[in-house]
Amino acid sequence: MTEQLLRVYVPATLPMLAELRQEGWILTAQGHAVTPELREWYAEGDEEELEYVAFTRAAQEALRLLRADPGAPRRRVVVAVDLPSGAVRRGDPELGSSTVRLAGRVGIGAVAAIHVDGVGATDDVEAAVEVVEQALAGDADAQFTVDSAEDHELEWYDPSELDALSGATG
DSSP states (O other), rough: OOOOEEEEEEOHHHHHHHHHHHHEEEEEEEOOOOHHHHHHHHTOOOHHHHHHHHHHHHHHHHHHHHHHHHHSOOOOOEEEEEGGGGGGOOOOSTTTTTTTEESSEEEEEEEEEEEEOOOGHHHHHHHHHHHHHHTTOOHHHHHHHHHHHTTSSSEEEEEHHHHHTOOOOO
């Protein structure tokens, strides 16, 4: 019997995609998934809505990664991966949390899809990167700026398009 796979949304940056292409894996400690805590918090949500919440939280976390890497192009990246449930541990046990801890490297073979901001989102993402920590602390003006970046839907790419994406700039 094969182990059940869990869809995890891993926040990333374009340089991390280049690492994925070059090394065949990315090293990341956490991602977002549909957890029991998220299901309990959003009990009326169907599976698609719960997946969207986890995906959106990964995109928000990508803003923090961009803040930590001033040289990275200002485009959010979310890598959707399918991992064996044994490679994923619950993160934050708080009600509504989608955070999961990942055991080790995430290999290229686990990638189901790659999501990247279009070039047109760059200015709004740049502004959101500057205030993301204030937004997380409850600043309403900062949250408005982050919401402006979230108005941009991330574009979907097949894993076979990684070569082109890992060389993307701007």
